[in-house]
Amino acid sequence: MAKPILGTRADDVLASTASDKVIAMAGDDTITVAANAKMVNGGPGYDTAIFETTAYADADISAKGHGNGPVTVDGVKLIGVEAITFSDVTIDARSGAVIGAAADNVVVTHLDGSFDSYATIKEAVAASLDGETIFVGAGTYAEGSVLVDKDITIVGAEGATLEGGFYVGAGGDGATIDNLTIEGGAAVVGEAGPVGVFVQADNVTVTNSTFIGDNVDATADRGLVTSIGDAQGLIVSGNTFTDFNTGVYLNPGTNAQVTDNTFDHNYVGLSADQDSTSDVQVSGNTFENSVFQQVGFGVLGANNTEDVGAQVFDNTFVGTAPETTVYLLDAQQTAAATVGADTFIWADDNASANTTWTIESFDAATDQLDIGAATVTTSVASLDGVTLTLSTHDVIEVHGVGLTPLNTDTWLV
Numbered sequence: 001m002a003k004p005i006l007g008t009r010a011d012d013v014l015a016s017t018a019s020d021k022v023i024a025m026a027g028d029d030t031i032t033v034a035a036n037a038k039m040v041n042g043g044p045g046y047d048t049a050i051f052e053t054t055a056y057a058d059a060d061i062s063a064k065g066h067g068n069g070p071v072t073v074d075g076v077k078l079i080g081v082e083a084i085t086f087s088d089v090t091i092d093a094r095s096g097a098v099i100g101a102a103a104d105n106v107v108v109t110h111l112d113g114s115f116d117s118y119a120t121i122k123e124a125v126a127a128s129l130d131g132e133t134i135f136v137g138a139g140t141y142a143e144g145s146v147l148v149d150k151d152i153t154i155v156g157a158e159g160a161t162l163e164g165g166f167y168v169g170a171g172g173d174g175a176t177i178d179n180l181t182i183e184g185g186a187a188v189v190g191e192a193g194p195v196g197v198f199v200q201a202d203n204v205t206v207t208n209s210t211f212i213g214d215n216v217d218a219t220a221d222r223g224l225v226t227s228i229g230d231a232q233g234l235i236v237s238g239n240t241f242t243d244f245n246t247g248v249y250l251n252p253g254t255n256a257q258v259t260d261n262t263f264d265h266n267y268v269g270l271s272a273d274q275d276s277t278s279d280v281q282v283s284g285n286t287f288e289n290s291v292f293q294q295v296g297f298g299v300l301g302a303n304n305t306e307d308v309g310a311q312v313f314d315n316t317f318v319g320t321a322p323e324t325t326v327y328l329l330d331a332q333q334t335a336a337a338t339v340g341a342d343t344f345i346w347a348d349d350n351a352s353a354n355t356t357w358t359i360e361s362f363d364a365a366t367d368q369l370d371i372g373a374a375t376v377t378t379s380v381a382s383l384d385g386v387t388l389t390l391s392t393h394d395v396i397e398v399h400g401v402g403l404t405p406l407n408t409d410t411w412l413v
C-alpha cells in the first residue's frame with residue numbers, strides 16, 4: 001500500500017493520484033480525487049474534494065449520521081471534507097445543497113433543491129423562477145446585455161466574468177447580483193455609452209462585484225446607472241469600479257445606499273442628481289485617482305433643499321480631484337455642505353432673475369464657491385455669512401464658519 005499523501009497545516013492543493021489516501025491536515029485544502037482513491041481526510045478547516053470527471057447525477061453518494069459523519073462518494077470515504085465539487089456543481093458535504101457551479105457552467109438551483117445546468121447566464125435567467133438562485137462558474141461569458149426580469153440571485157464563482165452588462169428591468173424587484181466581474185458593459189437606450197448594471201427595479205442589491213470599463217476617456221461608459229424616478233431601496237456595496245467615465249450614476253428619484261465600494265481611476269467616481277424625491281447615502285467608500293471629480297452632487301428642482309452632508313459622509317478621498325462638487329441647478333435652492341472639501345457651483349443658466357440660493361455649513365477653510373462668469377455688483381457681509389448679489393439681481397447666501405467680508409478673490413474661482 002502506498003503511503004498516504006500528507007498535507008501541511010497551511011492551505012494545500014493536493015491530488016490523490018500517487019496514493020489511495022490523502023490526509024490534508026489543517027488549513028483550507030483542495031484535493032483532487034483519483035479513481036483509485038479510498039479515503040480523503042480534510043482535517044480542520046474548510047476542505048474541498050474534487051471529482052473532476054463525474055457529474056453530480058452520476059455519483060453514488062451516501063452519508064452516515066445524516067451528514068454529520070463521513071460521506072462516501074463512488075466508494076471514496078470523505079472525512080472532514082466540507083464541500084464536494086463534481087464536473088457540474090459543488091455541493092455542501094453536510095447538507096447536500098448546491099453551493100456553486102463548476103467552471104464554464106451556469107446552474108439554476110430550484111426551490112425544491114434540484115438544479116439544471118446551462119451554458120450561458122441568459123439561458124439560466126430564462127429558466128429560473130422568482131426566489132431561485134443562479135450560480136455562475138469561473139469563466140468568461142460574452143453575452144452582451146443580460147435582462148434580469150425576475151427576483152433572482154445571481155452569484156459568481158471567483159473568476160466568473162460577464163463581458164457585457166445586466167439590465168435589471170420590470171419584474172426584477174428584489175434581484176441580487178453578487179461576486180461577478182462585469183466588463184465592458186452593454187448598450188442601454190438613452191445612455192451615451194455602455195453600462196455595467198442598469199437598474200430599473202426596486203430593492204435591487206449589487207454587491208462584491210468588480211466593474212471594469214474600457215478607460216476613463218474613450219467612451220461615456222458607466223459602471224452602474226439607475227433609471228430616472230426608479231430604483232427605490234437600491235444597495236450597492238463592496239464593489240470596485242475602475243476605468244469608467246462615471247463609476248455610479250444615480251438619477252433623480254433614486255433612493256440608494258452606496259457603501260464600502262472602491263472607485264478607482266474613473267473620470268467621475270460617483271454622480272448623484274437629487275430632487276426632492278431622492279435620497280442617497282454615499283458612505284464608507286474610497287474614491288481614488290478620479291480624473292475630473294470624485295463625487296458630483298446635482299441639486300435639482302426649484303425650492304429643493306438638500307443636506308449633502310447627511311448623504312455624502314465618511315468616505316476616503318485619494319488623489320488631487322475635487323472631493324465633492326455640488327451643483328445648484330434650479331431656482332431658490334438650499335444646500336448644506338459635507339464635512340469634507342466641497343466646491344459649490346452656481347449654474348445660472350437655468351435660473352430666472354431675482355432668486356436667492358443658500359449654502360449652509362460652509363467652511364471657508366476647505367470649501368469653495370464657484371459662480372462662474374456671473375458678475376458681482378453689490379455685496380453684503382453679515383454676522384452669519386456672506387451674501388452675493390449678482391448682476392441679474394440673484395442672491396447667493398453663504399452661511400458657515402471662517403467667513404470674512406466678501407472678497408471676490410476668495411469666492412470667484
Ligand SMILES: [Ca+2]
Nearest residue numbers: 008024026027
Ligand atoms: Ca492543510
Ligand SMILES: [Ca+2]
Nearest residue numbers: 042043045080
Ligand atoms: Ca475540514
